[in-house]
Amino acid sequence: MQPNAAIKKTEACPGRKLSRLTVTEPRSDENLMAAIATGDQFAFARLVERHLSRTVGLATRLMGSRADGEEVAQEAFARVWTHAARWRPIGGGGNARFTTWLYRIVVNLAIDRKRRPVHAAMDDVDEPMDEADDGFAQIHRRQVSDAVAAAMMRLPERQRVALALCFFEEMSNIEAAKIMALSVGAIESLLVRARRALRQELTGVYEELSEG
Amino acid sequence: MKLGRFSAILDAYGAAPERWPAHEREAALELARSSLPAARALSEAHALDTTLLRMSVPDIESDPERFISLRSAIVSAAQPRIGNWFDRWLGVDLTPSQLWPSVAGLTVATLLGFAVGLGGLIQIDPDHDADDVAVLSSIDLPAASQ
Incomplete structure (x- = not known):
């Protein structure tokens, strides 16, 4: 069973009392964010799994170091968890997709960290x-x-x-x-x-x- | 399209046509097909793209152990928010349009409470004697009278 799919039970043939499982589309980022705003850790885990790879990739390119990139990604997701209730989807009072909001957090964190005097060198970017x-x-x-x-x-x-x-x-x-x-x-x-x-x-x- | 704009597009977006602005893509491709300098500029942009893409940032998903470990660290750091209900009660997570009925209600309640309190203070007791107050004060507050 896919953990990210919302599953609902429907009666295919009510007269025969048969039932089947209908697997609907995976939950959207907006849907997961609404759940995270209420403190749903499972939704948060799903969102992290979905966006972790690209977030680490972007942060690593901005920081020049895989270790720093991972730290920035961790901090960015911590902010997503903490501030989930403040994010509004497009049409719900907001003006940005979730990924736009997430990458803005990553960019701001990376810039803040790069402005600090000490940072790691490129040596730990493994190929x-x-x-x-x-x-x-x-x-x-x-x-x-x-x-x-x-x-x-x-x-x-x-x-x-x-x-x-x-x-x-x-x-x-x-x-x-x-x-x-x-x-x-x-x-x-x-x-x-x-x-x-x-x-x-x-x-x-x-x-x-x-x-x- | 002029060669200058074509070069600017290459400088900004590189050699891959799918990255060029959609509304200029067709004209740019036409110029690349018909102009030798444009074709040469495209070739140079392609060489730079190839070099830049040699900068490898390994995909963390190619290292499942690291991916799982990092995901676990992030998720386990997300503790249940004790302050969540308190924030909601305070209206921290509400937009101004959602917040104003609560603010209006609180203001009305405060004004009402103030009015009732003020009314109680200025209530005049016809049997009250001013001398009683003076006597009681001197007994109850000896330190203040010294």
Whole structure:
């Protein structure tokens, strides 16, 4: 039985007293949030399971470290739990989808943490080993990954956030604009500056890749 | 579409047409097909995309043990909210439109209570003697009289 599905018992043939189970659509984020607002921990567990992976991914790109990314994700979900009653769905007085609200929390927490003086280096971003690669290829891939990550971390924070949302998380510029509380034009401008800066920094790297 | 706008789109969104603004996508693709400089710019943008995507952030779901451990840590930290009912009673979780009847009711009750109290204070007892008060005060409050 799927834990995320709302299941209701319906009578298929009332005359014969037969019954069947009807599995309805998985509960929406809005539905889960309404339950979380009343203190439903099962709904919270379901919501965490659904969004944890992407939240950690975004936070890791913004923080430059998997460990920091996980911490930010943990804190973001703690805020979701604490403030669930304050969130309003679209049409219910709110103006943002749950994910927009969640990613805004993640972005704000990441920016706050990056402004603190001490932070971890990129060294703990692990790369999964591709068994098809030989040792040299693995080292080369790791070097390219580190070079890109380091260049990302040198970007001004708003450029980095815009690039992480639009390029890596593949969000629309409209959604990114809502998360960052900016206009679509401003997001586009941040993206242009971010990619131009990265192109300059990484010219050697990507020319080498193109030739390879 | 002019080459300048095409380059700006590539600079902002990269080489994948599905990421370009929908209302400009067709014109941009047409330019990429018909203009050599546009095709060259597209190729350069593609090279940068490929490089950026080499930045690997492993999906936590590819490590089930870590995923379960992190999820458990988050969920177990979410303790039942003792203050939940209290917040609701106070109206902390209500919108202003939901809150105003409670505020209005509380204001009316306060004003009513104040009016009743004030009425009791200014009530005049015709049998009351001012000298009795003076005598009682001197007996009950010796410290104050010294």
